[in-house]
Amino acid sequence: MGHQRVHKPRTAETRTRSLLLHGSLWPLLILFIGCSTRTSVVAQLFSVDSSGLGISLMQSVAMALNASSLALANNTAWPLQHEPPDDRSEIEQYDYIVVGAGSAGAIVASRLSELCQVKVLLLEEGQLPPLESEIFSLTAALHHDERYMYLEEAVPNPQCCQAMASTHGCVWWHGRMMGGGGAINGNIYIPGSRDSFRRWNSTGWDWMQVQKSYSRLQQRLNPSYLQPNRLNLKLANLIYAGSAELGVPRMKQPLIAGATFGYTHHVPVTVNQGRRASSGRVYLANDQVNRRGNLKVIRGAQVQKVLLNANGTQATGVIYTVNGMEHTAITSGEVVLSAGTLNSAKLLLLSGIGPRKELQRWNITTYQDLPVGRNLQDHGMMPLFLLFGSNCAVNSTRDPTEDPYAPVSVAQYLLDNQKGPLASGFYMMGYINSSAPSSSRGEPDLHVVAHTLLPKGSTGSFGYLGFRPELVQAQQDILQEADLLQVMGSLLRPHSQGRVRLSSKNSTDQVKIENHYGEALQDQQTLLRYVRYIQKLSNTRSFRRCGLRLWLPPLDECDVLAPDSDDYWLCYIRYFYVGAWHSVGTCRMAPRKEGNSGEDGGVVDERLRVHGVKGLRVVDASIMPELPAGNTNGPAMMIGEKGAQMILDDREANNEVVQEC
Template sequence: MRASEQRVALSLWLLLLLATCSGGVAAQQSNGVGVALIEAARAALLSEAAALSNSSDWPASYEPGQLSESYDYIVVGGGSAGSIVASRLSEQRNVSVLLLEAGAQPPLESDIYALSGSLHHDERYMWLDEAQPNGNCCLARRAGSGCNWWHARMLGGGGSLNGNIYVPGSAANFRRWRWQLQLKGWDWPQVQVAYRRLQQQLQLNFLPLQPLEAQLAKLIYAAARELQLPRPRQPLLMGSDFGYTHDVPATVQQGRRRSSARQYLAQPQVRARSNLRVLLAAQAQRLLFKRQRAAGVQYTLGNRTLRALAKRELVLSAGALNSAKLLLLSGIGPAAELRALGIQPLRDLPVGRNLHDHGMLPLFLRFGNDCGLNASSSRSAYAPASVAEYLLQQQRGPLAAGFSMMGFINSSAPHSRDGQPDLHIVAHTFMPRGSAGSFEYLGLRPELVTAQRAALAQAPMLQLMGSLLLPKSRSKLQLRSADPQQPPLISSAYAADPADRATLLRFIRYVQLMLTTPAFQRCGLQLWLPPLPACDALTPDSDDYWLCHIRHMFLGAWHAVGSCRMATRNDPRGVVDERLRVFGVQGLRVVDASIMPEITAGNTNAPAMMIAEQGARMIREDYNRAAAAATLAETTEQPNDIPLYD
């Protein structure tokens, strides 16, 4: 069932349930007891459905007329990072905070964990940015499309619609940030402090295993044992390690999503704060400056153009694409490129130059026999009984179910613990016989969608997604024009680096090795290859064939990071310093995944939230330190009469 069809199906089933509980029932002969019971069930369903979608749970969105002209802090972007920054800063009762979010409140489908996929192609809740087509990557996507760089557009950001997988990266990631890249304050023990604060607020849970997925997990574990792969030495919550696990932490509780917006902004004590203002549907256009200091932001709300001023700091938490775009629109970026677009450069910095992503390469294994998986009798999440169970039994049942199983592997030596994993088997998805498959969702060409559905009509499949944990390739983000309404110009470079291609080749050979295990052979699993004429003309199973396959099928994983790279002052690749301050500009920080110098090992939502905890702490520390120094020196404020630069 397609994502849009799923949303319609759920709504229809809910309407049918409510309709069935009223109307014609009362017309039947009855002594009144049966009707009373049905009416009670109807009232309970209505009450629970209303409570689930209650928008008053979220912080109120203010109109411009209700807002002050200036605030101590302005946070641009209410996503996974920005929600945390705004909440933590507003804990200080003596400061005022404005949070600007371009999107809206998360809809009902965001709250119900199993429905999050229905939002992924919805322009109301997603920025559906795509790169320029090129001949080197994402060639299987539909005509005229490049690699997709989709990202969320709502309060809570990606945490309001993604898989909510919580992987904190590895100790090796942050040791490298600290000791090889010389970034003070970012070693593993230091970021662990931020992670502990985050975990306490998020109330982490583990995704439950349903009967069908339990059988699938047993199959994967059996193959891993037969290949003598190492087992994880620690829970994933303590950092990614070698081996497979299905104990995957997630920000989900009783089938309901627990995004950073939900946990940091929608709590009663936060909603009650008079010093925090949230403005939705407010799209930032450019930053305002007084000389070399950030002074505020210009934004649109409907057909109005407005501005807000920041007395202390302006914080960009708009994500790896929009934070970089906003800096470029404001004159912070490669000077020659900005001048060519008619934008006056303020600071010449390599904004957009370190954009990267884990990427994902799907491989498909066709079952010779379904090993009992395809015959599962588990009830559909969209059946009426599932909806009723979810609403009336504390969010239980298929609508509350989730499954994720992950493998972290050194592709050069799968049996070894030497070095660190370079390959993330990020998804193990069972596709039942007769299902629609994944190609339409991924935006692939119609003939590939048709081919996959034809194959699934004959037999079920297992989809394995391989991601690069240590990608070397770097993409680039620029502006199309000086018009803020234009999407960014993205040049994708997925697997452009030979080292990345070599790792993906090893991923393919690793999956082929799994096919030789007795566990996989008992299920008759064999590779299913999509029809790719340019590749099919090459020698089957040769490296040349698979390199062609990679150019077509290695796609974006929606883990964009790095476009506003954190670096030391003597590193020409840097946009922000280790305190997340933009080089050469006072009162301006970037606090989101865009500051990552190198992507972390695993899903990026948890590191983005950790960065927000770190950034909010740094902002408070730096202000208090500066205030103490100013008091000691008995300095006076400079006059605030310098004209705005915009």
């Protein structure tokens, strides 16, 4: 006897999904995709006074889209907003106060609140991340939005960032929301390398010792790998073939294991099932954390300074404002600054911890004379462009079904379990010793960090990067003729360093950022070798088959110099070597040194405690003595895990209760 097929009842939502995925309702759907995710599409449709199957189906579409987008944002999963006391004279007391809910701070607050008997306050200046933050391919739309990013600029420097539209040149963007930079970055998760941590030269921080923290972190984040589309796979194979002709192989070990030689497009990312897995989302936005009554979160809180005792040797709390109202919170345990490389340094300076001469300038009492704000580092990045010829399969016209911004793609992502072009992506990286590209000996000094196909007819990348209008137009003009391959080169170990200073005593003012991208002779030489490497790559058989050749943006200052000379390229570097938004180092972990504000010394010790101040730690990327080999978000989260564990271990060593909930 054969089996009879059982027909399940089809709900309106089931019918809608079926019709959408088979294409019957795409024309109707396109009408509604443009609506803001913050506005209920259903409300717009219900205003139509009509009846019948057509309007019923459209209402079902709208309801399904709206429900899916709300579930994706899932704002109710975040800890509730804690309101400060109405009476400003009322002072709340906590065991731990964590400043900043970014990549490190979210982890610190979550880990500390696992102890039921402690009371934790988490202060974050930003708000909840919007829906765009959750969708990998839409994040870039937020990168010029001051609601979700600090759009800070450096002081003018004629030696770098001259292509920028800003009169100040270099920009230092960083996250301003729950999850911080991890809620708005490119999701790349690279732990660094054995050599990276060896150079930190700090007890407890070598490669083997940080693996325990990385392991705990990865169990929570569950990093994955993006699925590239067919066009990007062709591009990957082209780059593999061309680099192999120069003796640079595919990477033999995975990046997640610390490999740093060769090319790979298997780049680990903090994406789970098509959606972002920031540390803020993973560590804070879940039912387990919400059930903890001991974690209080205040969003929209701007911390003014850390409170210290009379002689500046003990942190006692913080002063913060919410909606212009000033409040005080005190701690019986510790204040943990996780406000990021720029803001953690600013708060220490405002609190009287920093170089004596600088603090005296602002009439701030110096409690601890430490080199806060020095050692500012960033990998930087410099784009080069290769123009495609017409006879290459890689520069094919984009398949409309693979366009992540098409209405079809948006609907597929929302209604088909986060699948489709919006959930796909492509990263390809090369780690190269620019002095001897084919040799695996010696540390790589060049990170070829991105290979991006800019399709013919697209708007290009210069507008997004913030370059001058005439350069944006020039790139768009050339993109009317053919595709461009954009290659980003980054220095793994830049010698040029910057500095963060106060611009005033007002905590709402941004810091004064002094950057010196590419000023060191060693950096200039490495960038010149990067240019020559890409030129050699364009002359390989594989690249010549695609007709790839350099495209040079028009630069009046540089174009008068001898073509392809070192002088021309040094001029190009002044224009196009710009920030990579990988700022670290302003609260360096190193032993304290006395005299001359201890310029070569550290701000925190190997347990991240601020020198000379009990109950005050810095736990974020600002403590890195040197940049890691690759993107900085993975190491920043590891610092959050390791720093939190140090606090818990120190609590246990002091015979304090450490029982988990």
